[in-house]
Each structure stands twice: as C-alpha cells, then as structure tokens.
Amino acid sequence: MTATTVRTGPASLLRFATAGSVDDGKSTLVGRLLHDSKSVLADQLEAVERASRSRGRNAPDLALLTDGLRAEREQGITIDVAYRYFATPRRRFILADTPGHVQYTRNMATGASTAELTVILVDARNGVVEQTRRHAAVAALLRVPHVVLAVNKMDLVDYAEPVFAAIAEEFTVLAAALGVPEITAIPISALAGDNVAEPSARMDWYGGPTVLEHLETVPVSHDLTACPARFPVQYVIRPQTAEHPDYRGYAGQLASGVLRVGDPVTVLPSGRTSTVAALDLLGEPVDTAWAPQSVTVLLADEVDVSRGDLIATDPLPALTRDVEAAVCHLHERPLLPGAKVLLKHTTRTVRALVVEVSHRIDTDTLAAELAPDGLGINDIGRVVLRSAEPLALDHYSDHRRTGSLLLIDPADGTTLTAGMVGGARWIFRGERTDA
Numbered sequence: 001m002t003a004t005t006v007r008t009g010p011a012s013l014l015r016f017a018t019a020g021s022v023d024d025g026k027s028t029l030v031g032r033l034l035h036d037s038k039s040v041l042a043d044q045l046e047a048v049e050r051a052s053r054s055r056g057r058n059a060p061d062l063a064l065l066t067d068g069l070r071a072e073r074e075q076g077i078t079i080d081v082a083y084r085y086f087a088t089p090r091r092r093f094i095l096a097d098t099p100g101h102v103q104y105t106r107n108m109a110t111g112a113s114t115a116e117l118t119v120i121l122v123d124a125r126n127g128v129v130e131q132t133r134r135h136a137a138v139a140a141l142l143r144v145p146h147v148v149l150a151v152n153k154m155d156l157v158d159y160a161e162p163v164f165a166a167i168a169e170e171f172t173v174l175a176a177a178l179g180v181p182e183i184t185a186i187p188i189s190a191l192a193g194d195n196v197a198e199p200s201a202r203m204d205w206y207g208g209p210t211v212l213e214h215l216e217t218v219p220v221s222h223d224l225t226a227c228p229a230r231f232p233v234q235y236v237i238r239p240q241t242a243e244h245p246d247y248r249g250y251a252g253q254l255a256s257g258v259l260r261v262g263d264p265v266t267v268l269p270s271g272r273t274s275t276v277a278a279l280d281l282l283g284e285p286v287d288t289a290w291a292p293q294s295v296t297v298l299l300a301d302e303v304d305v306s307r308g309d310l311i312a313t314d315p316l317p318a319l320t321r322d323v324e325a326a327v328c329h330l331h332e333r334p335l336l337p338g339a340k341v342l343l344k345h346t347t348r349t350v351r352a353l354v355v356e357v358s359h360r361i362d363t364d365t366l367a368a369e370l371a372p373d374g375l376g377i378n379d380i381g382r383v384v385l386r387s388a389e390p391l392a393l394d395h396y397s398d399h400r401r402t403g404s405l406l407l408i409d410p411a412d413g414t415t416l417t418a419g420m421v422g423g424a425r426w427i428f429r430g431e432r433t434d435a
C-alpha cells in the first residue's frame with residue numbers, strides 16, 4: 001500500500017464532541033443520531049426496545065443506546081468521556097461524548113481538544129445557562145473550529161420560533177464576544193426526532209440544516225497537512241540484526257503536516273539537520289506520510305535522535321524555556337505560583353516551575369482577574385512557566401498538537417492542568433502579541 005492509495009482520507013472523518021448541562025438531552029440526541037442514521041445494529045436496537053418496555057415506556061428510550069453502563073445510568077450521571085464511532089454513507093464520525101455534571105470543564109477539555117466541532121445543547125425551556133457560557137468559553141479556548149448550538153426539547157415550548165430565536169441570539173452574542181469563529185443554531189427535539197436526521201414538519205419556519213446534515217457537510221479543515229511537518233519521536237528502533245546492522249528508525253505519529261522522502265528536516269532541540277531517507281507505514285515503504293499517520297522515519301545522516309525529540313520542517317517552532325499558556329485547571333489540588341511540576345509536551349516530559357499565574361477568567365462576565373492566588377478545579381486562566389530544558393513549542397492556534405501541554409504533579413503523576421501555548425493577551429480572541 002502506498003500513501004496515495006489509503007482508502008479514507010481526512011475529509012471523510014469528523015471528530016466532534018457534545019456538551020450540555022445535566023438532562024439537556026445529550027444522550028438522547030446521540031442515541032437519536034445513531035438510530036436515525038442507521039448506525040445501530042438491529043440486535044442493539046431490539047435490546048433497547050426490550051429494556052424500554054420493561055421500564056413501561058412505549059417508545060425506545062434512546063439514551064439507553066449511549067449510556068452503556070447500567071451502574072452509571074442508575075447513579076443518574078454518565079461519568080467519563082466515551083468515544084463512539086459511527087458512519088453514514090457520506091462521512092465517518094468519532095464522537096467524544098462528554099457528560100454534563102460538575103466536572104464538565106475537565107471532561108469537555110478532554111473531549112473537545114481534538115474535535116473539529118462541538119455540539120452544545122441547551123434546554124429550550126431554560127435557554128443559555130452558566131454551563132452553556134462555560135462550554136462556549138472552553139470551545140473558544142480550545143479553538144474548536146465549528147460550534148453547533150442545539151436548542152433541544154422544542155416540543156416542550158410548542159415548537160415556537162420566538163423561543164428559539166431569542167436563545168440563538170443570546171448565544172450568538174456570547175460566542176462573538178469569545179471569538180468563536182462559527183456557530184450554527186438548530187432547533188431540535190432529540191426525543192421526537194425533529195431536525196436531528198429528518199427535517200421537522202413541526203418547525204417549517206426553520207430553513208437550515210438538520211444536525212446530521214450539518215455534521216455530514218461541515219468542511220473539515222485540512223490544515224494539518226497544509227502546515228509544516230511536526231514529528232515527535234516516540235521510539236527509537238534499533239533492531240541490530242545481522243541483515244540490518246545499521247538500521248535506525250524513529251517511530252511516532254505525525255502531529256501535523258506532510259513528510260516526503262527527500263525532505264530536509266531539523267531535529268530539535270539539537271538543531272542538527274538531515275534529510276528523510278525513507279518512510280515506513282505499517283511495515284511498507286511509502287514516499288509520503290501525512291498527519292495523523294503513525295510512521296517510522298529513517299534519516300540520511302547519523303544524527304543523534306532520542307525519544308522526545310521533534311523532527312520538523314521549516315518554518316521551525318520556537319525553542320524556548322519560557323512558556324506562556326492559556327490553561328484549564330483540571331484537579332481539586334489548586335495550581336499555585338511557585339509550584340514545581342512536570343511539563344508534558346508531545347512525547348517529552350521535563351521539569352518546570354509555575355513562575356506566575358497571571359489571569360483567572362470569570363466565565364460569566366468574561367472579565368479577567370489579574371494575579372489570582374491560584375487556579376481551582378475547572379478554572380480557566382493563563383500561566384507563565386519556566387522549563388528546565390528547552391522545548392520546541394508551536395503556538396496552539398497554528399498547531400493544536402505541538403501547541404498543547406499538560407502539567408503533572410511530580411509527586412504522583414496526577415494530571416493537573418491542560419495548557420495551550422499562547423502569547424501575552426491571547427486567551428479567547430486569538431490576539432497574538434508575540435507574533
């Protein structure tokens with residue numbers, strides 16, 4: 001197989017995430033999408049119908065399709081991010097299904113960080129609530145390119161256009177203030193199936209796409225392959241067999257861009273240069289590899305490359321020990337100025353110091369508190385870090401993968417904070433003072 005004969009290109013895959021408060025109907029929407037897009041196997045559906053009947057319901061309870069674990073369901077909450085795979089004839093989907101309870105920011109940050117699109121649900125009876133604001137803020141911070149506002153439970157407000165219009169307007173103003181690039185508001189009833197996969201006859205005043213149609217047609221950006229190559233080395237392969245005494249390959253996943261045999265590359269942090277001599281994809285030699293393929297790279301020269309190094313093409317990332325990042329704090333243990341942490345950036349982990357916690361954002365007002373005492377769980381803010389060794393850092397808005405980092409507690413390896421590398425004023429609006 002050569003790279004050009006890979007069957008499914010990136011255009012056919014959409015990664016998306018859902019978010020919403022408890023009981024806004026995420027599970028029902030996802031169940032409805034799976035059901036109406038015919039992605040559910042007949043035996044699964046039969047099991048759901050049986051379970052629904054045994055609970056005295058006539059219609060299948062579609063939330064049962066997504067809330068797989070009964071124990072979770074019985075607690076009334078869904079606890080972790082679950083990845084679901086489904087396909088329609090037009091596109092394949094990977095859905096990060098994120099629950100709506102109190103740790104939502106953490107879950108959403110995990111689910112949405114690789115997503116091209118986020119569906120934020122609101123209950124038509126409640127409109128935009130605090131969690132909607134927070135979800136929109138996290139989507140903005142993570143630079144999710146497309147945001148869908150699904151105004152659910154329209155059946156409970158008589159499918160009334162003014163109710164939808166007022167919520168859509170309020171959210172659009174909020175999204176614009178946050179710098180969310182694109183929003184699409186869709187009035188739906190996940191339970192009744194209106195505007196999920198089928199256009200709703202009960203909302204003929206709405207002329208836009210259904211949720212499924214939008215998911216199938218939203219343009220998926222190809223900038224991963226348009227930008228310079230970034231290849232974090234995960235393993236150095238030296239089999240040292242009699243046939244291949246000098247074999248030295250570097251295995252990993254291409255984080256962005258395209259690598260071709262013959263491309264001049266630089267190894268960071270050492271700065272040594274070489275050329276791509278060969279590329280191995282699933283054990284087969286190929287001429288070209290593109291993100292997010294996992295490949296083995298062989299270089300023409302004997303340069304010293306180890307795990308955690310970055311093989312890159314021009315323009316190269318900055319090599320620095322001073323890091324500014326917008327962050328989502330994920331743990332009950334607060335993040336305090338002066339803390340010693342481990343900083344994980346791609347396949348490299350180094351010691352680092354939290355020099356300063358410079359901002360904490362109030363997601364209700366979007367105002368920044370300057371120099372707060374620290375960041376608590378679910379807080380969004382900005383920090384300045386100094387790492388013990390230089391890091392090859394991209395700006396998050398250029399390269400989501402090589403522009404993100406995690407802060408880890410060195411005492412026990414707990415993940416504390418997710419960060420996005422960005423300049424001084426950059427948090428929501430994409431302002432770049434360091435460009």
Ligand SMILES: Nc1nc2c(ncn2[C@@H]2O[C@H](COP(=O)(O)OP(=O)(O)OP(=O)(O)O)[C@@H](O)[C@H]2O)c(=O)[nH]1
Pocket residue numbers: 020021022023024025026027028029063076077078099100101152153154155156188189190191192
């Ligand atoms: N009337 C009406 N009820 C709905 C609709 N969508 C969901 N529901 C109901 O709302 C309740 C909550 O729906 P879920 O899908 O479990 O909500 P969720 O957002 O997934 O909740 P968590 O998983 O706990 O975060 C259930 O009783 C659903 O049947 C809708 O469009 N109309």
